[in-house]
Amino acid sequence: MDYKLEVAVIPVSDVDRSVHFYRALGWRFDAEFADDEGYRLVQLTPPGSPASIIFGSGVTDAEPGSTQGLHLIVDDVVAARADLAERGVEVSEVFHDKTGVFHHAGTAGRVEGPDPERRTYSSFASFSDPDGNGWVLQEVTTRLPGRV
Known part of the structure; x- marks a missing residue:
């Protein structure tokens, strides 16, 4: 199934x-x-x-802006960030996490710039919609086995 x-x-x-x-x-x-x-x-x-x-x-009872961590997967986080900025979106600078793995919640553990080795799944940028719902751009260049 x-x-x-x-x-x-x-x-x-x-x-x-x-x-x-x-x-x-x-x-x-x-x-x-x-x-x-x-x-x-x-x-x-x-x-x-x-x-x-x-x-x-009438679609949800959740508080406006309470959804966080929605991920948009992109091939090039630098280019995607630039595209959003050109569209007038307030978007963070590109960052990677101090652990070298998945990012922490909020802004904790952020290190400026893309992952130094530009490893797949390791570079991010973030933005919010007008209500504060939080989105994360995540660069994925090579999928893990079994992922499409």
Whole structure:
């Protein structure tokens, strides 16, 4: 049995502002559904991703901005960071973790610059949406065995 992660639900306070933010990143606008009772759902997908995000009104009880650590996998974290900055996003400088492995929560353990050996899975940059939902760019150049 395959279990494929398809959608991440993120809590936002202003649906239209969030639509504008994610579309400005170049994300594909997939769908929008609403009813007369205030329920509204919007789905967008990052370029090249098989998984999407959903947000809206009445979609989640989570506090806006409470989702952290969503990872966007990129081939070149330096180029991806530059792309986001050119789109007006406040994005961190590229960093790696002091352990040389996965990054710590928040900004603890960050070392400036990409991983010195540019090892796959080891270089990052981070940004947040207007509500504070946290995203991490992670550079992956060679997948671990069994990963596609």
